Amino acid sequence: MGRGGAISEGVLKKIFLSYTYVAIWIFLSFTVIVYNKYILDRKMYNWPYPISLTMIHMGFCSSLAYLLVRVFKLVDPVSMSWDLYFKSVVPIGLLYAVSLWLSNSAYIYLSVSFIQMLKALMPVAVYSIGILFKKEQFKTNVMANMVSISIGVAIAAYGEAKFDTWGVILQLGAVAFEATRLVMIQILLNSKGITLNPITSLYYVAPCCLVFLSVPWMFVEYPLLKESSSFHLDFFIFGTNSFCAFALNLAVFLLVGKTSALTMNVAGVVKDWLLIAFSWSVIKDAVTSVNLLGYGLAFLGVCYYNHAKLMAMKAKEAEEAQKKAAQVDEEAGRLLEEREGSDAFAAKKADTQD
Structure with missing residues (x-):
């Protein structure tokens, strides 16, 4: 009973930690996300300079990543x-810099809720670009799922109360x-056996982003900032915002490392x-029933996509386990044959001596 209680306690502790992560x-x-929206939105903090905000993040993350890797040596750098x-x-x-620039720019024009709905297109984009670079195989059922996600997002966009074309493009x-x-991480890094965790990723990538931005x-922004009083930064606002962005990268490392993707x-x-x-109740962004209907359809498509990915991953793991078991059995059979041959030779040699 005591042992069973210890096991139950261990399981409960693991579940509790997973939920904590x-x-x-x-x-x-x-x-x-909400902090960035607050800073960039013209009706809130009113500091609509997304490139500058992204550069502040990258400079802060580069500095902290350098300290963790080179000074405190909490994370080992990758041999490169x-x-x-x-x-x-x-x-x-370069791709990361442009992605962050555009995504932060979108907060000036679109609501938080609508941006999250548009982000549901990420599996569609990853799959389509994967096919383009021959990292994914075209499958009719998967493409049908991608189309359903796209239709759901299109319906959500159709029902958006404050639709802004430029914001959607961004x-x-x-x-x-x-x-x-x-996709390029898979092609340029993972295929070469190089894996970057969030800290080493920031250590190598964040300085590049800073230079490109x-x-x-x-x-674009320096001439405007030079003429504006906004050029004088609020160190508390931007410091805490940048720290949250860095902490998010640590949380990703913790979540994926301790649980799973x-x-x-x-x-x-x-x-x-x-x-x-939150966007609807606190920020008071308009969320229509058509918004929710469209996003609900896209949400189901994304859930199905993740489920299919999980099943494929389990099937691959099972196949690899079977291959490993077959190799072990083959090796055991070979060793048994060698042992039987050795025993037969020893017996024959003993008979000859007799």
Whole structure:
């Protein structure tokens, strides 16, 4: 009974920790999104400079990542040549910079709830770009699922009370660049056996983003900031905002490392619904029944996509386990044959000596 109680206590502790990791990630993701909206929206803090905000984030994250990797040595850097860095990391940094720039820009024009609905197109973008780069195989049933997600998002867009064409273009561009970045990570890094956790990812990628963002910043936002009193930053607002962005990366590392990517996807769905509810109830953004109908359809499509991915992953793991078991059996059979042969030889040698 005591032993059973100890096992139950261990299971409960594991469940409690998993829910804690999920809650931390949802809270930080929720906070970063709402905080960015607060800073960029003209009706709130009214600091509509998305490139500058993204650069502040990247500068802050680069500095902290450097301290964690090089000074405190809490995370080991990846062995990487300069040639590999420029051919693999730099292109990913460019895609990440543009994705963040566009996604933060969308907060100026669109509501938080509608942006979350548009983000439901991410699986569609990743799958389509994966096919383009030959990382995914075209399958009719998967494409039908992608079409259902797209139709759901289109219905949500049709029902949007404050539809802004430029804002939608910015958010769709952000989704496209982020999806391309995810596919390129598989092609340029994972295929070469290089895996970056959120800390090492920021260590290598954030400085690239900062450099790439500085080019449009010089021509687009610097002249405006130079003429505006907004050039004088509120260090508390931007410091806490940047810290939340960095903490979110740590939470991703904690959540995926201690649970799984699937848990993060499920938590993401919960977070999206919470953001939609928050946007409607607190920020007072208009959310129509057509919005919810469309997003509900897209939501079902995304859930089916994640389920199919999970089933495929389990099938692959089972296949690999069977292959490993077959190899073990084959090796055991070979060793048994060698042993029987050795025993037969020893017996024959003993008979000859007699």
